[in-house]
Amino acid sequence: MGSQKVLCFNSKLAKNKPENIVNRDTTCPFCDTEKLTNVIDRKGSIIWLENKYPTLKDTYQTIIIETDQCHSELSEYKQTHLRDLFRFTFEKWFEMQNSGKYKSVILYKNHGPLSGGTIRHPHMQIVGLNKMDYKNKIRMEHFNGETIDQDGKVSLIISDTPLVGFTELNVKMDENDHINEIEQMSKYIQTCTHFLLNHIRCNSYNLFFYKIDEHIYVKIMPRFVTSPLFLGYSIPQMSDHKNDIIKKMKKLYFRN
Numbered sequence: 001m002g003s004q005k006v007l008c009f010n011s012k013l014a015k016n017k018p019e020n021i022v023n024r025d026t027t028c029p030f031c032d033t034e035k036l037t038n039v040i041d042r043k044g045s046i047i048w049l050e051n052k053y054p055t056l057k058d059t060y061q062t063i064i065i066e067t068d069q070c071h072s073e074l075s076e077y078k079q080t081h082l083r084d085l086f087r088f089t090f091e092k093w094f095e096m097q098n099s100g101k102y103k104s105v106i107l108y109k110n111h112g113p114l115s116g117g118t119i120r121h122p123h124m125q126i127v128g129l130n131k132m133d134y135k136n137k138i139r140m141e142h143f144n145g146e147t148i149d150q151d152g153k154v155s156l157i158i159s160d161t162p163l164v165g166f167t168e169l170n171v172k173m174d175e176n177d178h179i180n181e182i183e184q185m186s187k188y189i190q191t192c193t194h195f196l197l198n199h200i201r202c203n204s205y206n207l208f209f210y211k212i213d214e215h216i217y218v219k220i221m222p223r224f225v226t227s228p229l230f231l232g233y234s235i236p237q238m239s240d241h242k243n244d245i246i247k248k249m250k251k252l253y254f255r256n
């Protein structure tokens with residue numbers, strides 16, 4: 001039996017969805033924690049709940065509210081909060097995968113006006129896909145490239161065959177013994193988001209998480225207006241500044 005190829009979007013539900021990334025006057029639904037409904041679990045200021053506006057059919061949509069600081073950002077979190085956030089989020093992601101209820105489970109994050117997100121308050125999304133396996137279209141070459149830094153079983157890689165284009169950064173980790181490695185992975189993710197937001201002309205990014213065989217991959221994807229070559233022909237582009245970016249990241253964040 002073939003896998004579902006298109007997700008159906010519920011436009012009626014989407015109409016009532018609050019949005020405050022462009023319109024700053026709208027009150028933030030994630031700050032008003034008293035009014036949150038269908039909370040599944042929480043740890044301190046980190047809250048896992050069902051998405052109030054589940055616009056995608058054949059899915060189970062959940063949200064991780066990362067912090068109670070509305071205008072904070074992942075690149076600014078203290079190490080302890082960063083570690084707690086990723087331990088909690090990965091635990092829930094694995095829990096949904098292991099439940100056997102979904103064909104696959106995606107974990108991702110939107111940040112900034114070009115990311116596709118609608119709420120400014122820092123959050124991630126865990127979505128169970130009932131009939132679709134996200135891994136079908138992903139090829140390993142999309143995570144390959146030059147290693148910028150490595151710590152044990154966790155490495156930070158810049159794509160030389162990007163999925164979409166330009167400075168795509170990847171973090172790869174061996175899933176076994178993941179408790180210790182999640183901390184290193186979260187540090188690399190934070191470094192990448194900090195670099196994108198502060199050292200190249202980029203105000204938006206996505207994080208995409210993949211679990212393939214015994215590995216976990218994270219793609220830290222800078223967002224710009226999408227290239228027409230990619231939209232029309234699936235042709236990704238590579239920046240000719242790749243070597244400068246590697247040098248700059250090593251100098252800024254790593255001592256080699």
Ligand SMILES: [Zn+2]
Nearest residue numbers: 028031070121
């Ligand atoms: Zn908020």
